[in-house]
Amino acid sequence: xxxxxxxxxxxxxxxxxxxxxxxxxxxxxxxxxxxxxxxxxxxxxxxxxxxxxxxxxxxxxxxxxxxxxxxxxxxxxxxxxxxxxxxx
Amino acid sequence: xxxxxxxxxxxxxxxxxxxxxxxxxxxxxxxxxxxxxxxxxxxxxxxxxxxxxxxxxxxxxxxxxxxxxxxxxxxxxxxxxxxxxxxxxxxxxxxxxxxxxxxxxxxxxxxxxxxxxxxxxxxxxxxxxxxxxxxxxxxxxxxxxxxxxxxxxxxxxxxxxxxxxxxxxxxxxxxxxxxxxxxxxxxxxxxxxxxxxxxxxxxxxxxxxxxxxxxxxxxxxxxxxxxxxxxxxxxxxxxxxxxxxxxxxx
Numbered sequence: 001x002x003x004x005x006x007x008x009x010x011x012x013x014x015x016x017x018x019x020x021x022x023x024x025x026x027x028x029x030x031x032x033x034x035x036x037x038x039x040x041x042x043x044x045x046x047x048x049x050x051x052x053x054x055x056x057x058x059x060x061x062x063x064x065x066x067x068x069x070x071x072x073x074x075x076x077x078x079x080x081x082x083x084x085x086x087x088x
Numbered sequence: 089x090x091x092x093x094x095x096x097x098x099x100x101x102x103x104x105x106x107x108x109x110x111x112x113x114x115x116x117x118x119x120x121x122x123x124x125x126x127x128x129x130x131x132x133x134x135x136x137x138x139x140x141x142x143x144x145x146x147x148x149x150x151x152x153x154x155x156x157x158x159x160x161x162x163x164x165x166x167x168x169x170x171x172x173x174x175x176x177x178x179x180x181x182x183x184x185x186x187x188x189x190x191x192x193x194x195x196x197x198x199x200x201x202x203x204x205x206x207x208x209x210x211x212x213x214x215x216x217x218x219x220x221x222x223x224x225x226x227x228x229x230x231x232x233x234x235x236x237x238x239x240x241x242x243x244x245x246x247x248x249x250x251x252x253x254x255x256x257x258x259x260x261x262x263x264x265x266x267x268x269x270x271x272x273x274x275x276x277x278x279x280x281x282x283x284x285x286x287x288x289x290x291x292x293x294x295x296x297x298x299x300x301x302x303x304x305x306x307x308x309x310x311x312x313x314x315x316x317x318x319x320x321x322x323x324x325x326x327x328x329x330x331x332x333x334x335x336x337x338x
Contacts, residue, residue, distance in 0.1 A: 006177055006178070008178065027178065029174065029177060029178045031177065033133075034133075034134060034214075034307065034313070036134060036170045039314055040314060041305070041306070041307070041313075041314055041315050047174045047177075047178070049174070049178070051175065051178065054164075054167070055163070055164035055167035055168075055171035055172055055174065055175040056167055056168065056171050058171055058174055060170070060174065
């Protein structure tokens with residue numbers, strides 16, 4: 001199936017992308033659909049991008065559902081361990 | 089006697105798409121002389137990629153002029169197919185009216201080739217399967233193939249971000265024979281969605297043949313994916329060959 005469901009969010013940060021260069025990222029899209037590269041019928045896909053710099057300004061992740069949940073938990077755990085006054 | 093060499097030429101060209109825009113397209117043609125039918129290959133949502141170009145060349149090997157328009161060209165000219173697809177997805181997908189304009193341009197290009205016998209078919213996979221049926225309901229083509237297109241029937245889930253609906257209201261306008269190839273383990277389209285399609289086609293006295301494969305789900309033609317199912321894909325290719333030979337021949 002193609003789920004097509006796409007969740008979008010804006011963001012502020014940096015990513016290391018094509019040609020090993022860091023770039024500022026402003027947008028992310030998250031969706032569960034067929035991957036380009038991962039060997040699974042469906043994966044949780046994350047595109048972290050700066051659309052203003054063109055389609056290639058993108059870092060892509062294709063994760064199994066289990067891996068995606070583990071990543072989400074790890075992110076929450078890492079943030080939970082930080083004193084509140086350090087969070088921005 | 090006509091000599092068939094298996095020689096073919098494949099190249100990137102520009103065609104005129106929706107709104108008079110120049111868009112990129114991939115054209116594969118047999119080198120042999122004579123006239124022949126044309127096939128518009130509609131790429132899937134992951135883009136105008138290597139796998140779709142391989143399919144386009146296969147139609148040339150089968151004896152057709154085959155043309156695959158890059159439906160993502162406007163958003164991402166020159167970008168890698170996966171980057172272009174990600175950009176288009178973030179924009180909500182390809183609107184149906186623009187898609188139809190681009191395919192109309194592809195059909196005109198094929199019919200304008202010196203080798204054209206005047207007949208043109210369309211084929212699409214995945215999201216392109218639905219789009220192939222949309223073409224068959226909207227544009228002058230002679231045969232259409234739908235490979236597991238979701239939302240020809242059935243309803244897109246709530247919150248669905250792409251700008252599409254199902255084609256139930258359009259199916260009475262289907263203007264050419266339809267070949268549908270589906271995996272029984274697929275959920276979009278599910279066997280029930282295919283049942284609904286068959287009932288609508290039957291009720292409207294349309295020319296169609298639908299084939300359903302056990303042990304296959306979505307994307308069973310995709311040779312580079314886990315979902316590839318060799319038996320279903322081989323039989324499907326044979327069905328496509330026979331269908332196009334019947335409807336696109338001289």
